[in-house]
Amino acid sequence: MKGEIYKKDSMIDLKYLKLILAIDKNGSLKKASTQLNLTQSALSHQLKKIEDYLGIAIFNRSGNQLLITEAGKELKEKGGLILNDLNVLELRILEIKQNHLKRYIHGYSESEAQRLKDQAKSIEEFLHYDSLWEIGSTILEVGCGVGAQTEIIAQKNKGCRFNSIDISKESIKKAQSRIKELGISNVKFQTCDVYDLNPKEAERYDHVFVCFILEHVSEPEKMLQHIYNLIKPGGSISIIEGDHGSTLFFPENNYTRKVINAQIELQRKKGGNANIGRQIYPLLQSSGYSMIEVSPRQIYVDNNKKALIKGFIENTFTAMMKGIAEDVIHEGLISKSDFELGIKGLMRTTNKDGIFSYTFFKGHGIKK
Numbered sequence: 001m002k003g004e005i006y007k008k009d010s011m012i013d014l015k016y017l018k019l020i021l022a023i024d025k026n027g028s029l030k031k032a033s034t035q036l037n038l039t040q041s042a043l044s045h046q047l048k049k050i051e052d053y054l055g056i057a058i059f060n061r062s063g064n065q066l067l068i069t070e071a072g073k074e075l076k077e078k079g080g081l082i083l084n085d086l087n088v089l090e091l092r093i094l095e096i097k098q099n100h101l102k103r104y105i106h107g108y109s110e111s112e113a114q115r116l117k118d119q120a121k122s123i124e125e126f127l128h129y130d131s132l133w134e135i136g137s138t139i140l141e142v143g144c145g146v147g148a149q150t151e152i153i154a155q156k157n158k159g160c161r162f163n164s165i166d167i168s169k170e171s172i173k174k175a176q177s178r179i180k181e182l183g184i185s186n187v188k189f190q191t192c193d194v195y196d197l198n199p200k201e202a203e204r205y206d207h208v209f210v211c212f213i214l215e216h217v218s219e220p221e222k223m224l225q226h227i228y229n230l231i232k233p234g235g236s237i238s239i240i241e242g243d244h245g246s247t248l249f250f251p252e253n254n255y256t257r258k259v260i261n262a263q264i265e266l267q268r269k270k271g272g273n274a275n276i277g278r279q280i281y282p283l284l285q286s287s288g289y290s291m292i293e294v295s296p297r298q299i300y301v302d303n304n305k306k307a308l309i310k311g312f313i314e315n316t317f318t319a320m321m322k323g324i325a326e327d328v329i330h331e332g333l334i335s336k337s338d339f340e341l342g343i344k345g346l347m348r349t350t351n352k353d354g355i356f357s358y359t360f361f362k363g364h365g366i367k368k
């Protein structure tokens, strides 16, 4: 029997380590058994078993008292470290799980940062020809990310001051260095959640700009109502969102459709809505805004539009789909082979006879 624990498992069972720590802490079997939720005789039996296995006493009995031996001290100290490491490990796994749950469908990787920049640049004119505010305005940009839209709107509105915020510290750092590199001086960045701005910043802003955020949040109306409180009476909100259901392409391809639908479903599962563009009008309405105007911004690409083939079909839309490959396959929303065929179908639209079309929606509303 002696030494069997090593032969059998090559390790000391964690339950014995917990037991040793509990007995040492409580000084008696009675109190330790309460802590461990065991009967006193079960605890006594287990202690005897581990002592028999090791062939050495862990505690010396002195009346009702148990005094830890030299071997016991060693087990207590090293065992305590192991149990502590296990707790830390468990917390770390919980943290990863939380981050995973909260994680943006597109994440915060370098390639996603580049994709956001390519997206902003390739469709700048479609989305921003009217992103103009009166000189002297203070504008809040919510969810500026890596600053892909910030650099465009800040340069178009040199007479305005921008407060650009994002919950991602890493993204803010990237945005800051990019804006500095470009020599833009009318933007102040802050890492924060838009929900933390109220009430101290209530009615502080002339205008608010929101781009590609509502599609990712589970309660877009709540966010719009919250933002409403931050705007001065007479001020405005501008929103830009996509709508994956608006995608048209030639030649038609069932696999490509499957890929897009898998993306829409993944986003839905994570609490977002990839087809939110069509809902900007009703959302602004139900959140209290007035004089609402929404305009669809169709990006139509055929072989005459070489810059958009690269910048939009390849580097924006296809890159976005490729970026969620692992997740949609892992979630069982599409098979790997169908996904690959779908991406091929997307790239096929860049051929001489192909076309690709996607519609963004830009909305504008006033706070009365």
Ligand SMILES: C[S@@+](CC[C@H](N)C(=O)[O-])C[C@H]1O[C@@H](n2cnc3c(N)ncnc32)[C@H](O)[C@@H]1O
Pocket: 116, 117, 120, 142, 143, 144, 145, 146, 147, 148, 149, 165, 166, 167, 168, 171, 192, 193, 194, 195, 210, 211, 212, 213, 216, 217
């Ligand atoms: C898809 S990115 C868009 C970034 C940028 N607007 C663009 O168009 O390139 C959405 C961003 O919104 C940020 N975000 C989401 N919820 C937020 C919140 N409650 N407060 C502040 N930022 C938020 C995310 O961290 C992310 O960087």
